Amino acid sequence: MKARVVVTLKPGVLDPQGKAIEGALGSLGVKGVASVRQGKVFDVELAAGDPAEARASLEAACQKLLANTVIENYSIDV
Amino acid sequence: MKARVVVTLKPGVLDPQGKAIEGALGSLGVKGVASVRQGKVFDVELAAGDPAEARASLEAACQKLLANTVIENYSIDV
Numbered sequence: 001m002k003a004r005v006v007v008t009l010k011p012g013v014l015d016p017q018g019k020a021i022e023g024a025l026g027s028l029g030v031k032g033v034a035s036v037r038q039g040k041v042f043d044v045e046l047a048a049g050d051p052a053e054a055r056a057s058l059e060a061a062c063q064k065l066l067a068n069t070v071i072e073n074y075s076i077d078v
Numbered sequence: 079m080k081a082r083v084v085v086t087l088k089p090g091v092l093d094p095q096g097k098a099i100e101g102a103l104g105s106l107g108v109k110g111v112a113s114v115r116q117g118k119v120f121d122v123e124l125a126a127g128d129p130a131e132a133r134a135s136l137e138a139a140c141q142k143l144l145a146n147t148v149i150e151n152y153s154i155d156v
Contacts, residue, residue, distance in 0.1 A: 006119055008119065008121060021143065021144070025142075028143060030139045031125075032125045032131070032132070033135065034124060035123040036120055036121070036123075037120070038119070038120055038121075039119040039120075041116070041119045042099070045112040045114075046110050047112050048110045057108055057110045057111065061103055061111065064103075065103060066099070
């Protein structure tokens with residue numbers, strides 16, 4: 001089955017990459033962008049057919065590798 | 079208003095970062111992961127209150143900066 005994990009910086013954590021994108025969009029003439037924060041997305045194909053089992057695997061993956069839980073939040077969509 | 083842009087590699091485009099994550103998850107003992115593909119997510123705060131206008135701005139942002147449309151797809155959620 002397919003699942004998507006989204007990892008984003010916690011609110012209040014500085015995001016220089018997002019700031020750079022904001023600046024670049026302004027220079028390129030894209031109007032109306034107030035702020036940008038960049039995160040990561042992981043599209044995962046799982047062997048498990050059971051959503052609960054899949055979610056448990058992904059929870060472990062996020063804790064061990066995909067997210068730095070000190071500064072990042074993650075959300076799992078199974 | 080808030081919007082989310084997700085940029086993912088097109089199917090068939092090699093994703094070495096995703097392959098590295100697959101390998102690392104295997105070594106860390108996370109079972110049941112068949113494949114991983116990594117993408118980018120942008121959480122954008124827009125000045126525009128009108129969804130159509132916001133979508134047009136984000137479309138321009140994706141075309142000009144956020145996505146490499148040769149190898150990447152993007153989706154906009156307003």
